Amino acid sequence: MKIDQLTPRQIVNALDKYIIGQDKAKKMVAIALRNRWRRQQVKEDLREEIIPNNIILIGPTGVGKTEISRRLAKLSNAPFVKVEASKFTEVGYVGRDVESIIRDLLEISVQMVREEKTIAVEGKAHDHAIERMLDTLLPPITAKPKPVGEMGEEDKLELSHQRTREKLRAQLLEGKLDDRPVEIDVPADSTPMMQIFSPMGIEEMGLNIQEMFGGMMPKK
Amino acid sequence: MAEALKIFTQQEAQKLIDMEEVIRTAVARAQNSGIVFLDEIDKIAGASSKHGPDVSREGVQRDLLPVVEGTSVVTKYGMVKTDHILFVASGAFHVSKPSDLIPELQGRFPIRVELNSLSEQEFIQILTEPKNALIVQYKAMLETEGVELKFTDDAIAEIARTAAMVNARSENIGARRLHTIMSNLLEEILFEVPESDVKSLTVDKKKVQETLASVIEDEDLSRYIL
Numbered sequence: 317m318k319i320d321q322l323t324p325r326q327i328v329n330a331l332d333k334y335i336i337g338q339d340k341a342k343k344m345v346a347i348a349l350r351n352r353w354r355r356q357q358v359k360e361d362l363r364e365e366i367i368p369n370n371i372i373l374i375g376p377t378g379v380g381k382t383e384i385s386r387r388l389a390k391l392s393n394a395p396f397v398k399v400e401a402s403k404f405t406e407v408g409y410v411g412r413d414v415e416s417i418i419r420d421l422l423e424i425s426v427q428m429v430r431e432e433k434t435i436a437v438e439g440k441a442h443d444h445a446i447e448r449m450l451d452t453l454l455p456p457i458t459a460k461p462k463p464v465g466e467m468g469e470e471d472k473l474e475l476s477h478q479r480t481r482e483k484l485r486a487q488l489l490e491g492k493l494d495d496r497p498v499e500i501d502v503p504a505d506s507t508p509m510m511q512i513f514s515p516m517g518i519e520e521m522g523l524n525i526q527e528m529f530g531g532m533m534p535k536k
Numbered sequence: 537m538a539e540a541l542k543i544f545t546q547q548e549a550q551k552l553i554d555m556e557e558v559i560r561t562a563v564a565r566a567q568n569s570g571i572v573f574l575d576e577i578d579k580i581a582g583a584s585s586k587h588g589p590d591v592s593r594e595g596v597q598r599d600l601l602p603v604v605e606g607t608s609v610v611t612k613y614g615m616v617k618t619d620h621i622l623f624v625a626s627g628a629f630h631v632s633k634p635s636d637l638i639p640e641l642q643g644r645f646p647i648r649v650e651l652n653s654l655s656e657q658e659f660i661q662i663l664t665e666p667k668n669a670l671i672v673q674y675k676a677m678l679e680t681e682g683v684e685l686k687f688t689d690d691a692i693a694e695i696a697r698t699a700a701m702v703n704a705r706s707e708n709i710g711a712r713r714l715h716t717i718m719s720n721l722l723e724e725i726l727f728e729v730p731e732s733d734v735k736s737l738t739v740d741k742k743k744v745q746e747t748l749a750s751v752i753e754d755e756d757l758s759r760y761i762l
């Protein structure tokens with residue numbers, strides 16, 4: 317679902333599936349989302365004149381303020397961060413720290429895009445993984461080059477090696493070997509732990525995302 | 537083997553992904569569709585507390601202003617422009633008012649909406665209607681153990697009534713109360729089910745009343761538990 321194509325009414329309908337009542341708030345966030353997009357389409361000189369449609373949701377705790385915003389983000393596939401404004405009044409914070417909000421937003425965005433790409437290459441990655449597993453189970457033999465047409469001992473070996481490989485492949489694909497133990501080397505820091513956390517998990521847990529992702533970005 | 541294959545697949549996927557492109561896309565997405573939820577904005581509105589070492593509230597508003605107005609923030613993935621990021625602020629505004637924010641920041645939040653506190657009737661709907669409703673969730677969880685969990689209508693009404701009552705008596709935490717009530721109500725079931733051979737469980741009004749009675753009776757206790 318692409319938000320550019322969603323009308324405010326469609327956005328409200330989508331929110332209705334998760335949030336009871338609060339019709340006014342749903343309507344206003346839907347308009348705000350559409351207005352942002354409209355503003356982006358306006359010619360640059362005029363665009364600067366248009367004030368963005370940021371919103372204040374006023375209401376007691378537990379009535380859906382966060383939920384509406386989070387759902388809005390989800391249905392528009394938008395990166396979302398939640399911060400307590402009051403945390404910046406705490407001792408130890410210095411002015412520019414508010415920019416960390418944007419850095420966190422970007423981390424979430426990178427994680428989202430990365431997950432999408434991972435899903436997109438999943439099939440291919442699985443194919444490669446199968447080949448690698450076959451290489452692990454049955455290390456390839458290196459045959460010496462031979463004059464054409466001759467069928468020496470090594471060719472027979474090569475042929476039976478090929479057959480075994482195909483048999484193994486079939487068994488692998490059918491999942492018949494799933495429970496068989498196999499030893500592989502896993503570099504200690506390569507476990508993609510980001511998969512474990514959903515985008516909303518991270519900000520709730522207050523983890524230092526930058527540290528978590530440390531090993532996964534291209535080295536500069 | 538299955539585990540090893542999974543690790544290989546993840547590693548191969550990482551090799552296939554162009555990280556530079558991921559970052560380009562991610563920066564554009566954050567800039568153009570990012571949403572920042574600024575909770576408890578009311579706590580930085582109004583005059584600063586006279587005592588205490590807190591950074592002044594107005595100071596925090598002044599720090600937030602450029603980010604909300606549109607600026608470029610340096611990140612390890614490059615510059616991010618904040619001009620089109622959507623900011624949704626939220627707060628109870630029991631003490632302060634949005635008009636207590638500094639005028640410049642007020643100007644950047646032209647839309648104000650009030651949300652209603654939720655009624656008992658809405659609690660009933662929240663328990664049952666959303667795609668991710670609590671009752672839907674608990675049913676799905678117990679289904680994984682081959683148990684069908686059912687709630688009678690009057691049980692659901694009783695849960696909603698209890699939630700509204702506890703909210704009125706102790707702190708009003710809105711729909712969050714439903715979470716605490718439900719987990720209390722189902723505590724025994726969730727504990728016992730794996731070792732019993734029941735295939736179906738029905739929660740009725742009586743069950744709700746009995747299970748929650750002891751917690752509700754003790755006002756002090758319910759302040760902590762429910």
Ligand SMILES: Nc1ncnc2c1ncn2[C@@H]1O[C@H](COP(=O)(O)OP(=O)(O)O)[C@@H](O)[C@H]1O
Nearest residue numbers: 334335336377378379380381382383662711712
């Ligand atoms: N109007 C509502 N409809 C459905 N669920 C709601 C509603 N209001 C609150 N909830 C549920 O209650 C919990 C707290 O809501 P939240 O949006 O975080 O409250 P707040 O208004 O404090 O931001 C969430 O689990 C949310 O799903």
Ligand SMILES: [Mg+2]
Nearest residue numbers: 377378382575
């Ligand atoms: Mg809240």
